[in-house]
Amino acid sequence: MMSPRNKSRSITPACPNSNRRGTQNVSAPQVRPQEHCDKRHTHLPVRPWRLLVTLLPLLLHLLSDSNPLHAQRLSALAPPPTWEALEPFQETITRNDFVRLLDEVYAPGGAASEFIALSEREAAIKKTLSPESSWVLRFARDAVSARPTTRPWRSISELSPADPTHPLEGVRIAIDPGHLGGTWARMEERWFQMETTPPITEGDMTLLVAKHLAPLLKNMGAIVTMARSDTQPVTPMRPKDFRSQAKTQLAERNIFDPRETYHGPDDPYRGGSIQAESELLFYRVSEIRHRAEFVNGTARPDLVLCLHFNAEGWGDPNRPQLVDSSHLHTLINGCYSAGELRHDDLRCDMLSRLLSRAIEEEIPANEHIAAALAEAASLPPYEYPGTNARRVGDGMHVWARNLLANRLYQAPVAFLEPYVMNNAAFCERAQAGDYEGLRTIAGTARPSVFREYAQAVAEGLRRLAIKRRPLQPTVPK
Numbered sequence: 001m002m003s004p005r006n007k008s009r010s011i012t013p014a015c016p017n018s019n020r021r022g023t024q025n026v027s028a029p030q031v032r033p034q035e036h037c038d039k040r041h042t043h044l045p046v047r048p049w050r051l052l053v054t055l056l057p058l059l060l061h062l063l064s065d066s067n068p069l070h071a072q073r074l075s076a077l078a079p080p081p082t083w084e085a086l087e088p089f090q091e092t093i094t095r096n097d098f099v100r101l102l103d104e105v106y107a108p109g110g111a112a113s114e115f116i117a118l119s120e121r122e123a124a125i126k127k128t129l130s131p132e133s134s135w136v137l138r139f140a141r142d143a144v145s146a147r148p149t150t151r152p153w154r155s156i157s158e159l160s161p162a163d164p165t166h167p168l169e170g171v172r173i174a175i176d177p178g179h180l181g182g183t184w185a186r187m188e189e190r191w192f193q194m195e196t197t198p199p200i201t202e203g204d205m206t207l208l209v210a211k212h213l214a215p216l217l218k219n220m221g222a223i224v225t226m227a228r229s230d231t232q233p234v235t236p237m238r239p240k241d242f243r244s245q246a247k248t249q250l251a252e253r254n255i256f257d258p259r260e261t262y263h264g265p266d267d268p269y270r271g272g273s274i275q276a277e278s279e280l281l282f283y284r285v286s287e288i289r290h291r292a293e294f295v296n297g298t299a300r301p302d303l304v305l306c307l308h309f310n311a312e313g314w315g316d317p318n319r320p321q322l323v324d325s326s327h328l329h330t331l332i333n334g335c336y337s338a339g340e341l342r343h344d345d346l347r348c349d350m351l352s353r354l355l356s357r358a359i360e361e362e363i364p365a366n367e368h369i370a371a372a373l374a375e376a377a378s379l380p381p382y383e384y385p386g387t388n389a390r391r392v393g394d395g396m397h398v399w400a401r402n403l404l405a406n407r408l409y410q411a412p413v414a415f416l417e418p419y420v421m422n423n424a425a426f427c428e429r430a431q432a433g434d435y436e437g438l439r440t441i442a443g444t445a446r447p448s449v450f451r452e453y454a455q456a457v458a459e460g461l462r463r464l465a466i467k468r469r470p471l472q473p474t475v476p477k
């Protein structure tokens with residue numbers, strides 16, 4: 001779920017170093033141009049052209065890519081992007097495919113036009129905006145001569161034939177149960193409670209689904225890793241570690257004299273406080289970046305499943321507003337805005353995802369999982385009201401949207417948003433807890449909602465594998 005209470009409040013990506021570095025460029029070098037001059041000129045005044053010639057190498061260095069003072073604009077807690085990592089994608093994509101993916105999925109509405117200069121043979125993508133520098137992608141002449149794409153994950157269709165009873169044999173799947181839950185649930189605004197009933201906390205529910213899902217996938221032969229197995233953060237950092245970055249983030253939003261703390265979830269000044277901003281950097285940015293480090297570095301999956309529950313705005317978490325609506329959608333990475341693409345790391349991340357062709361796996365995986373979830377839970381498709389998401393694929397449930405958690409994983413991602421947590425019927429099911437078999441809730445016999453979710457995801461992946469993976473012929477007995 002994406003911030004039900006304060007949809008407008010989010011981490012504003014920023015470059016914490018850009019201003020400081022800009023001034024360093026001028027004042028840091030201690031240059032004494034006369035030091036190596038002919039002694040005859042020692043007492044002569046310094047001529048402007050001579051000063052310029054002496055300073056030229058230094059100026060060129062300051063403007064070069066290798067210079068650490070080179071101006072970069074980075075999103076929150078982002079390391080500098082490694083454009084060299086895109087070199088293996090040279091000549092792997094035709095111009096037509098590149099433009100189509102940009103227009104239809106990654107940067108619709110010309111969002112990237114300011115940052116990508118297209119010619120017939122290549123695309124020059126801005127690495128930095130000020131001063132400008134570019135990375136050049138050479139297109140393949142045609143689909144036949146395109147070089148194969150190298151990537152750390154394998155398509156399910158290119159795996160060796162599987163026994164139909166173990167259609168996920170050898171498929172590496174990472175499960176990322178969204179959010180934290182436990183004692184962090186209130187801080188991360190994934191908590192609400194009606195009177196004395198048990199609180200509903202998204203991070204605990206996603207973990208419960210993950211614990212049901214993992215054995216179902218393993219039983220089909222998958223190699224499963226969990227991005228987290230309990231309610232403790234993966235990041236070793238805590239909100240107090242982000243005070244200075246929080247001040248920088250707030251200054252980016254023109255909040256120069258922020259409050260230290262806030263008083264409860266209804267404090268109207270919460271969003272402008274150092275405490276709230278530090279918390280966001282902890283649970284929304286640092287935590288996701290650390291999960292991605294683990295998944296990309298250790299798990300190296302063929303598919304990442306990000307488990308979430310959706311919600312409508314519920315207002316006061318102690319007197320939540322319940323709704324009748326219920327829906328389902330799933331997300332792949334895409335639909336970057338021009339504002340997001342002003343960050344150097346986001347342009348590099350977008351190119352990395354586009355060129356990896358993760359979308360060729362993501363669309364069928366998301367469509368199969370969504371179809372199974374819609375069937376099991378009778379959930380209609382969700383409609384995004386704004387322009388920050390775009391429907392993709394042939395069905396109604398899959399959308400492209402740029403989130404940190406579907407951008408950083410170096411593998412195809414299915415980011416799942418079924419159910420509405422503050423739907424009245426869902427609340428009853430969630431509060432009934434986890435149980436075996438069926439129970440009658442609101443007049444209908446239903447399985448535990450956590451098992452229903454897990455079984456539908458496993459069933460979607462089973463159908464995907466049966467359809468796309470070569471299967472071993474059955475030996476007649």
Ligand SMILES: [Zn+2]
Binds near residue numbers: 001
């Ligand atoms: Zn969520």
